[in-house]
Amino acid sequence: MNNASQVQDKPLAGRIAVVTGASSGIGAASAKLLAQKGAKVAVLARRKDKLAQLVEEISAAGGTAIAIEVDVTDQESVDKAAAKVVTTFGRADLVFNNAGVMLPGAIEERKLEEWDSQIDLNVTGLMRVIHAFIPQLTQAAAEGATVDLINTSSIAGQYIYPYFAVYSATKAYVSHLTRHMRVELGAKNVRVSMIEPGIVATELQGHVTFQGAKDWLANAKETIEFLQPEDVAQVVGFLAGLPKHVNLQQVVVMPTKQGI
Ligand SMILES: NC(=O)c1ccc[n+]([C@@H]2O[C@H](COP(=O)([O-])OP(=O)(O)OC[C@H]3O[C@@H](n4cnc5c(N)ncnc54)[C@H](OP(=O)(O)O)[C@@H]3O)[C@@H](O)[C@H]2O)c1
Numbered sequence: 001m002n003n004a005s006q007v008q009d010k011p012l013a014g015r016i017a018v019v020t021g022a023s024s025g026i027g028a029a030s031a032k033l034l035a036q037k038g039a040k041v042a043v044l045a046r047r048k049d050k051l052a053q054l055v056e057e058i059s060a061a062g063g064t065a066i067a068i069e070v071d072v073t074d075q076e077s078v079d080k081a082a083a084k085v086v087t088t089f090g091r092a093d094l095v096f097n098n099a100g101v102m103l104p105g106a107i108e109e110r111k112l113e114e115w116d117s118q119i120d121l122n123v124t125g126l127m128r129v130i131h132a133f134i135p136q137l138t139q140a141a142a143e144g145a146t147v148d149l150i151n152t153s154s155i156a157g158q159y160i161y162p163y164f165a166v167y168s169a170t171k172a173y174v175s176h177l178t179r180h181m182r183v184e185l186g187a188k189n190v191r192v193s194m195i196e197p198g199i200v201a202t203e204l205q206g207h208v209t210f211q212g213a214k215d216w217l218a219n220a221k222e223t224i225e226f227l228q229p230e231d232v233a234q235v236v237g238f239l240a241g242l243p244k245h246v247n248l249q250q251v252v253v254m255p256t257k258q259g260i
Contacts, residue, residue, distance in 0.1 A: 011241045016140075017092065033236065044069075100125075100152060101207060102208065105213070111209075118167055126174060138185070147189060151192075153172075154174075157196060159260045163212050178193065182247070195253060224258050
């Protein structure tokens with residue numbers, strides 16, 4: 001293989017990527033794609049068995065990955081993971097900050113636990129990952145590397161969906177945070193971007209307890225061909241593969257049949 005085709009085939013060769021929420025759905029598909037494009041990938045989540053299986057699949061396909069068991073609701077756990085990435089691969093230059101949970105419900109049901117867990121994972125968990133990895137990203141940028149921090153928001157952060165108030169608010173937080181961080185970190189050559197997907201066929205909907213939302217999702221499944229995690233992974237891979245001076249800041253990716 002000559003150099004040109006190598007670059008085309010493995011555009012992320014030399015990159016060190018961290019993917020949170022990698023044990024299923026969008027994170028797992030993205031980890032596979034980033035590895036396929038040549039990045040060394042650290043896959044982070046709580047379910048060890050799922051991560052081990054993913055690493056095996058990546059290795060079998062000729063990629064390089066390491067599984068790190070992490071609970072992003074615990075700063076110490078995330079900090080340890082950040083240190084493990086450095087000792088295994090070196091400083092990360094790509095963080096896909098993706099772990100999240102969606103628990104829609106009527107506000108009047110007052111499910112404080114579900115509000116708390118969405119805020120703790122989607123907002124504070126996302127911040128814990130940023131807290132742990134920012135030094136690596138800024139160091140990598142200072143060394144001249146191409147550097148990405150890609151946050152997973154949602155179309156729910158923009159539009160109004162009945163009973164999705166708390167989830168949507170957590171994702172509006174992610175989107176607005178991303179815009180602000182771009183101002184600070186873009187100047188240091190760290191690309192900060194976000195993806196805002198519509199409905200994707202993953203385990204996310206499986207945690208929903210509120211009947212109104214279950215009915216809405218069941219109906220949506222009948223009428224809309226959901227995105228697959230691999231569709232969103234393509235977007236992540238595309239963002240990371242852009243030339244260093246180009247930042248595709250915000251990508252809304254929706255099923256064709258999902259208008260809003
Ligand atoms: N699916 C959709 O329609 C859709 C649309 C827009 C945005 N999103 C966003 O996409 C992201 C990925 O979701 P998904 O759809 O791929 O759903 P998913 O398959 O349920 O993935 C969620 C991931 O988050 C991880 N996670 C949950 N709690 C965690 C914790 N405390 N510590 C570490 N990791 C934790 C899960 O792994 P463990 O359980 O193993 O820890 C899992 O890997 C989320 O931020 C979600 O809000 C999804």
